[in-house]
Amino acid sequence: DIQMTQSPASLSASLGETVSIECLASEGISNDLAWYQQKSGKSPQLLIYAASRLQDGVPSRFSGSGSGTRYSLKISGMQPEDEADYFCQQSYKYPWTFGGGTKLELK
């Protein structure tokens, strides 16, 4: 199975700060990478698919990049509503696997 390692496990950011979350795959996944946001007590929501494509309705301050085994999610200008858990997920091979998650808090 492809292991997805996310870092950091948690971080806090100030209002307006730019934040980056990293995801490392145990083998190359050819940009088959998605990012999800999960607010407390809610279902996950798709933010980014195919490593860098923004899902409809997602604010443009969210962006994704990367290639091979290394991928990142960037939030350009932290907002209060961005406080949440974030997960990466690979779809290159079954079983589809998720990263362990990153807890983002507002400082």
Place this chain on the structure above:
Amino acid sequence: EVQLVESGGGLVQPGRSLKLSCAASGFTFSNYYMAWVRQAPKKGLEWVATISTSGSRTYYPDSVKGRFTISRDNAKSSLYLQMNSLKSEDTATYYCATTTRDSFAYWGQGTLVTVSS
């Protein structure tokens, strides 16, 4: 508006069975692959099963293969997950989701399954 509403969760003893349902609306259900994803309490996400549009193809991780069965009824716009031989480690909130070739686009609110004696 896409809506996915799960039901059927609850408390069940180890070794017993449970069947989850997901009622879909707001989109053409028969055009979409569908999936189940679970989340143990305070833990991360785990993909559980995927089914093709017609139901002819299904996919599972080793952790549930042979115990869980995903199915669908396109006439009723409904998705199901039959869970047999349940274990304590199956305790989780189960989400149904639409799936494309690379991600889970829309999610339900989830239904909690607790496996305990």
